[in-house]
Amino acid sequence: MSGTIPPAQPPPPPPDVRHPWVHPLSLWHWRHNPLRRSSDRLQGWIALALLLLVPFLGLVAMFTIGDAAHRHYVATAAEQRQTRHLTTAVLTHDAPRHPEPGSAEAKKTRYPVTVRFTDPLGRTRTAQADVLPGLSVDSRVDVWVESDGALTEPPMTGEQIRSRTMGWALLAFLTVALAGTAAYGAAAQVLHRRNMAEWESKWAETAPRWTTSP
Structure with missing residues (x-):
C-alpha cells in the first residue's frame, strides 16, 4: 500500500564490522x-x-x-683473559666409563670428577671438573682457574x-x-x-x- 510505513526491522549491521586487524593496508x-x-x-x-x-x-x-x-x-673477554689462567689438573680417581666407548655420543659426554691442581697463588686445591669418560686416576687435564683459585670456563672466543x-x-x-x-x-x-x-x-x-x- 502506497505510503505505508514498513514494519519494524532489526537494526542493520554496522557498515564495517571487520576485525580491526584485517587488511590494515586494504x-x-x-x-x-x-x-x-x-x-x-x-x-x-x-x-x-x-x-x-x-x-x-x-x-x-x-x-x-x-x-x-x-x-x-x-x-669482558679481555678481562677474562687477564683474570683466568690455564693450568694442569690431575684426576684423583677414575672417571666413569661411557656405555658406548668410541661412539659420537661418548666423544661429547663429560663426567664430573674430582681433580687436584695448583692455583695462581701456589696453593694446592681440589675441585670438580668435567672430563672425558674413561680417564684413569692421575690422568692430566687442562682446566681454567680464576685468580682466587676457583675453576671457571675459558675466556670467550671470537665466535662466542x-x-x-x-x-x-x-x-x-x-x-x-x-x-x-x-x-x-x-x-x-x-x-x-x-x-x-x-x-x-x-x-x-x-x-x-x-x-x-x-
Missing part, C-alpha cells in the same frame, strides 16, 4: 567511496606510517644494541662474542617490530570502538522511524 582505507569514514583513512595512514617506520627503527635499534653488546663482550652480539641485535629488532605491531593493534582497537559508538549513536536517531506504528 583499498578500503584509501579508495574514494561514500562509505569510507575518516577513521578508515586514519587507520590506513597509521598502518602505512608504521610499515615504513618500524623497519627503519628496527635497523637503528639492531645496530645500536649490537654495537653496544659487541663492545661489552669484547671488554659474535654469536651473543647477533642475539642481542636480533632481539632489539624483534622488540621494535613487536612494539610497532602492538601500536597498530591499539590504534585499530580504539578506532573500532569509536566506529561502533558512532554507529550506535546514528542508529539511536534512525530507529524511531523504523519502529513507529502506522
Whole structure:
C-alpha cells in the first residue's frame, strides 16, 4: 500500500564490522567511496606510517644494541683473559666409563670428577671438573682457574662474542617490530570502538522511524 510505513526491522549491521586487524593496508582505507569514514583513512595512514617506520627503527635499534653488546663482550673477554689462567689438573680417581666407548655420543659426554691442581697463588686445591669418560686416576687435564683459585670456563672466543652480539641485535629488532605491531593493534582497537559508538549513536536517531506504528 502506497505510503505505508514498513514494519519494524532489526537494526542493520554496522557498515564495517571487520576485525580491526584485517587488511590494515586494504583499498578500503584509501579508495574514494561514500562509505569510507575518516577513521578508515586514519587507520590506513597509521598502518602505512608504521610499515615504513618500524623497519627503519628496527635497523637503528639492531645496530645500536649490537654495537653496544659487541663492545661489552669484547671488554669482558679481555678481562677474562687477564683474570683466568690455564693450568694442569690431575684426576684423583677414575672417571666413569661411557656405555658406548668410541661412539659420537661418548666423544661429547663429560663426567664430573674430582681433580687436584695448583692455583695462581701456589696453593694446592681440589675441585670438580668435567672430563672425558674413561680417564684413569692421575690422568692430566687442562682446566681454567680464576685468580682466587676457583675453576671457571675459558675466556670467550671470537665466535662466542659474535654469536651473543647477533642475539642481542636480533632481539632489539624483534622488540621494535613487536612494539610497532602492538601500536597498530591499539590504534585499530580504539578506532573500532569509536566506529561502533558512532554507529550506535546514528542508529539511536534512525530507529524511531523504523519502529513507529502506522
